[in-house]
Amino acid sequence: MTEPKTDNAMTFAEPIAETCAGSGKSDCKHGRGENGCDDCKVRLFSVCGALEASELDELDRISQVKNFPAKTMLFDQGALAGSVFNVTEGIVRLYKSLPDGRRQIVGFALPGDFLGLALMDRYGVAAEAVTNVKVCRFARPAFLNYVDGKPHLLRRLHEFAGHELSLAQDQMLLLGRRTAEEKVAAFLLNLQTRYGRIGAMSVNVPLPMSRQDIADYLGLTIETVSRTLTKLAKEKVVVVVPDGVRLLSTDRLDQLAAA
Amino acid sequence: MTEPKTDNAMTFAEPIAETCAGSGKSDCKHGRGENGCDDCKVRLFSVCGALEASELDELDRISQVKNFPAKTMLFDQGALAGSVFNVTEGIVRLYKSLPDGRRQIVGFALPGDFLGLALMDRYGVAAEAVTNVKVCRFARPAFLNYVDGKPHLLRRLHEFAGHELSLAQDQMLLLGRRTAEEKVAAFLLNLQTRYGRIGAMSVNVPLPMSRQDIADYLGLTIETVSRTLTKLAKEKVVVVVPDGVRLLSTDRLDQLAAA
DNA sequence: CGCCGTCTTTGACACAGGTCAATGCCGGAA
DNA sequence: TTCCGGCATTGACCTGTGTCAAAGACGGCG
Numbered sequence A, B: 001m002t003e004p005k006t007d008n009a010m011t012f013a014e015p016i017a018e019t020c021a022g023s024g025k026s027d028c029k030h031g032r033g034e035n036g037c038d039d040c041k042v043r044l045f046s047v048c049g050a051l052e053a054s055e056l057d058e059l060d061r062i063s064q065v066k067n068f069p070a071k072t073m074l075f076d077q078g079a080l081a082g083s084v085f086n087v088t089e090g091i092v093r094l095y096k097s098l099p100d101g102r103r104q105i106v107g108f109a110l111p112g113d114f115l116g117l118a119l120m121d122r123y124g125v126a127a128e129a130v131t132n133v134k135v136c137r138f139a140r141p142a143f144l145n146y147v148d149g150k151p152h153l154l155r156r157l158h159e160f161a162g163h164e165l166s167l168a169q170d171q172m173l174l175l176g177r178r179t180a181e182e183k184v185a186a187f188l189l190n191l192q193t194r195y196g197r198i199g200a201m202s203v204n205v206p207l208p209m210s211r212q213d214i215a216d217y218l219g220l221t222i223e224t225v226s227r228t229l230t231k232l233a234k235e236k237v238v239v240v241v242p243d244g245v246r247l248l249s250t251d252r253l254d255q256l257a258a259a
Numbered sequence C: 001c002g003c004c005g006t007c008t009t010t011g012a013c014a015c016a017g018g019t020c021a022a023t024g025c026c027g028g029a030a
Numbered sequence D: 001t002t003c004c005g006g007c008a009t010t011g012a013c014c015t016g017t018g019t020c021a022a023a024g025a026c027g028g029c030g
Helices: A052-061 A139-148 A151-177 A180-197 A210-220 A221-233 A250-257 B053-061 B140-147 B151-177 B179-197 B211-220 B222-234 B252-255
Strands: A063-068 A074-076 A081-091 A092-097 A103-109 A126-129 A134-138 A204-206 A239-242 A246-249 B065-070 B073-075 B083-089 B092-097 B103-109 B126-127 B133-139 B203-205 B237-240 B246-247
Touching: A052 A063, A052 B140, A092 A210, A092 B151, A103 A151, A103 A210, A134 A139, A139 A151, A139 B222, A151 A180, A151 B092, A151 B103, A151 B151, A180 A204, A180 A210, A180 A221, A180 A246, A180 A250, B053 B065, B083 B140, B083 B252, B092 B203, B092 B211, B103 B151, B103 B211, B133 B140, B140 B151, B151 B179, B179 B203, B179 B211, B179 B222, B179 B246, B179 B252, B211 B222, B222 B237
Parallel strands: none
Antiparallel strands: A063 A134, A074 A126, A081 A134, A092 A103, A092 A126, A204 A246, A239 A246, B065 B133, B073 B126, B083 B133, B092 B103, B092 B126, B203 B246, B237 B246
């Protein structure tokens, strides 16, 4: 369990707004690399296919780039949901907390991921920048207005929500029924896959988040995460490197994860 | 952990179709008790407010009442999602399984709840009748067709999905960070609340599901569930009765659940 | 009525993972 | 360069929960 943080007077970030110079050039071709439109501020993976070039332009126009330094909060659990975010750089942790400080990280948002898409009036989880983070922010009213009257997009959003739910259910299975070793193995494979989707496919899996974060994501303690990683390293399944892990035997990990 | 079931050759239910006599009377007033329209086959809590009377009629028309005896399967994990269900009577368990038989129940569906609303092409979880179950079934194409062109409904559905996600995240917190006693306390309170919403508000909480089901829902073993219940009974927090529990001190439970 | 199968409870014991504490590692400040 | 503070690792030990086994409780059925 997480020990109550002494440093829990977490500052609410005052993000630095940028003028979005550079992405303002209007000769944008909306080239659809695997990162979505390369010129645009937003990085759409999942929703991209549902959008016309003109719609992408419009979406881009109502957006605003913001930076959040590492460890600052994008929004707090239960706060009025004023914005929808699209992460473009860095990693965000999403979590719920118990009054005594125990914390459960329900997910890490990587570049391309959306936050606040549920479109409920309050955020159900808190979001903090793990690394320095760049996001594309949409004011809720503008986004709602944009979405309304685009049933295909609404539909897409709904499918997307269904996918999120499915992932959450996978995580329940992991939290409720898997051993520490299985949890860590599944986590590493999962991260590898997700990094693969944003270009950095490799056996080198960066772990920008702390051991505490990993522990709070997997329902373990920091010591158990550390020990498990060491054990996997001793068994030549992984190599622990600064800020990451190199996967030696994905097969073995698959086996351990017992997907 | 769940021991591998010897009886896992679970039969795929061949539901008995009914002719829906009785609810076919067309003088339905669509009286909106807390159960939705009392005359209709469907029992809509969450989505109800978004529908006009005429739309409810239409929805009712494309629906079909089916019965599933206890322990039969409504659909399997990964199966083609051919139907959307609205539970009208009984309880359904939704779960994911590991290849070795370990099982995680991700939720219990009570009357009024929808199954398969994610509208993805495959079910992400399996669904089994805990008790005898009566559902209102919509063929996917008909339901999709019905939903399309009703943006307000689509919107509502999306909000509903967001709510589901939020519940799933609460469950992650429970699974990852709570003790056995906290889990059981939270479970009982949660059930009480949900029963309250469908009319049977009382300190008597029916537990139609087995101890194994509760264990698989809370990430515990059957023995731990049993012991915890016994402990709560010794402390005069609850009384264990046949197929249920009477809550003596909701306050104490709240305190234990540490919401 | 008694038998039997299934579920639940209870007890004794084991162990995965938590707790506590010491040490190591590293990067930034002076 | 050294000091310092914040992680991460490692070890020793403990405990909550799992495992195994036996004994009720209960309902269906002959």
